[in-house]
Amino acid sequence: MTDMTRSRKMQRSLVYNKLATGAFYGLGALVLLLILWLLFTILGKGLPGLTLDFLMKLPEDMDAGGGIGPVLFNSFYILFLSLVISIPIGVGAGIYMAEYAPQNKFTEVLRICVESLSSVPSIVFGMLGLAIFAEYFQIGLTILGGAVSLAFLNLPMLARVTEEAVRAVPNDVKNASYALGMTKFQCIRTVVLPMALQGIITGICLVAGRAFGESAVILLTAGLSTSGEMWDFNLFSPGETLAVHLWYVQSEAIVEDAAQIADRSAAVLVIIVLLLNLLFRIPLWINNRKLKR
Template sequence: MSSFTRTRHTARAQRRDKLATIALYGLGALVMLLIFWLLFTILGKGLPGLRPDFLFKQPEEIDAGGGIGPVLFNSFYILFISLIVSVPLGIGAGIYMAEYAPDNGFTSALRMAVEALSSVPSIVFGMLGLAIFAEYFDVGLTILGGGVSLALLNLPMLARVTEEAVRTVPGELREAGYALGTTQFHVIRRVVLPVAIPAIITGVCLVAGRAFGESAVIILTAGLSTSGEMWDFSLFSPGETLAVHLWYVQSEAIVEDARQIADKSAAVLVIVVLLINLAFRFPLWFGKRRQGLSRK
């Protein structure tokens, strides 16, 4: 190949590289603009009329001026229950499939089942929770049923994210740990997990945000009402959440300010999901900052 031909190929590759870079930056900017437009639209409608008492008042069925106090509490309570169940099981299952499970047909089938369950519609898990808690155990629509059903919904995703996060840890780090005479469990706890924890926390953020904003599962397992108390810690009370309340107000409520309540509820829902992500990621950012300062 002559030098002229090589120059042409190099110039063509550089042009393609520039075009691809411009296209990818353009797609990224388009996605960011779409996200900011959604946030501006939702928050712009809900924040101007949002007052602190709206977060603590009881919802109203007929009169105007109701709040979201009990449903907001139920949202956090059910989220807490779902994470208590799903995080240990999901992370443990992911570590097992990445580190301990043998490479055979059973493991491949298990991995396929986990991937398939990750894409199952949430309404199916709601029907499963309804069959287990409301029909088999005959406890009705409860906070416990909603929390456990949400945990079942999020388990496959969390297990798959954890497995991929653990698999991306370089094998050289494991070999260095084994060379020091440590056990496999010690290597996983001291070497693998600290490297994989950012990706695992990202998975926890995803399932937490999904659980907080889920409505189909809650309607079938926790119901469309509350106990009427602001701080009801009973696991067997009905557990309408903020997402379900938003759907109910927007579609079936007869109060005259239903649209305003829906706008303010949507704004609160978005803000809480953003705060959940910040709460999980702040320790990571703080830890990286401390590492950077210690290296200097």
């Protein structure tokens, strides 16, 4: 191969590299603009009319001027209960699959099943929760049923993300900890989990945002109403959430200001999802500071 041919190939590679770089930058800018446009559209309509009275007031079925107090509380309550159930089980299952499970056909089949469950439509889990709590246990549409059904929905994704995060930790680091005399549990607790924390927190952020904005599961398991109280901790009360209330107001409500309530509810939903992501990032910032030290 002559020097001229090599030079032409090198120039062609540099041109392709610049074109690819420009294309990726353009795609990134396009996605960013799309997100900013969505946020501007949703928040621009809802934020001007957003008040503390709207956040604390009870919803109205007939008269204008209703709020979202109980449904907003139910959203946080059900989210908290579902995370309390799903995080220990999902993270534990991911650690088991990555560190303890033997490499055989049964494990591979189990991993495929978990991946398949991650892509199952949420309404299927809603039907499962309806069959278990409303039909089998005869407790009706309740906060408990909605929380457990959301935990079922989030478990496969959380387990799979945790497994991949733990597997991404280099084996050299694990072997070094074993050489220092650590047991397997000590290695996982002091070495593996801190290094895999970013991936695990990312998975928790995904399932938390999905759970807070979920409507199909809640509609089938927690119902389309509240107890009428602002702070109702009873697990057997109906548990309409903000996402379900937004759907109801936008599609079936007959109050005069239904469109305004829907715009404000959508703005609140977006803001809370963004705040949840920031909240779950705090442990990552603390962990990164410890690793830098």
